[in-house]
Amino acid sequence: MAKTKKKVLDSYTIKGTKQTVKVGDCILMRAHDSDKPPYVAKLEKIEEGSKSNVRVRVRWYYRPEDSIGGRRQFHGSKELFLSDHFDEQSADTIEGKCTVHTFRNYTKLDSVGNDDYFCRFEYKAASGSFSPDRVAVYCKCEMPYNPDDLMVQCDACKDWFHPECLKMSSKAVKKLDHYFCPDCATTRKSRGKEASSPHKAKVEPPAKRRRR
Ligand SMILES: [Zn+2]
Ligand SMILES: [Zn+2]
DSSP states (O other): OOOOOOEEESEEEOTTSSOEEETTOEEEEOOSSTTSOOEEEEEEEEEEOGGGOEEEEEEEEEOGGGSTTOOOTTOOTTEEEEEEEEEEEEGGGEEEEEEEEEHHHHHTOSSOOTTEEEEEEEEETTTTEEESSOOOOBTTTTBOOOTTSOOEEOTTTOOEEOGGGGTOOHHHHHHOSOOOOHHHHHHHHHTGGGGGSOTTSOOOOOSSOOOO
């Protein structure tokens, strides 16, 4: 039997739409279970086989709940992990395009759309391990930053805090112009006169290292 020739394509127009996806784009793919949200993947290759049957090679993004460790408190609702899990799928299952932002860019978005996600970890599907395997922690609770949660920054040590960990309401925190965490407030007081200068004055950062 003659081998069917495959043609590599640069782009593919999603069935029933005018939307075109290209290699390198992040795409949404229909889940087998229609109750479930679509799968997210990075489009690696598009190939047209016989009878215009288009197949795509994808690299899956995992949602926290699909990872071995499951969803943790600091995982954002739009968080994804770039996995080492590749697959071949029919292009028919592509539903649309989406954007997977870097963590930094995601936190700078003015508004988060339906198709905005972010990724700060790579994930090894077989072992369940993450890269990087360390992440900065903040607040008294020493948790990594969840961009869904409101946090307030201490003007002195520059650490970030959850209102609930400070026994403050979100409303009260939003009204603050300046905030000094309990540790820094104590340091300021013990410095006496110099530290009791008006809040507007620039405060020297204390020796405490800024955690990044
Ligand atoms: Zn906290
Ligand atoms: Zn502080």
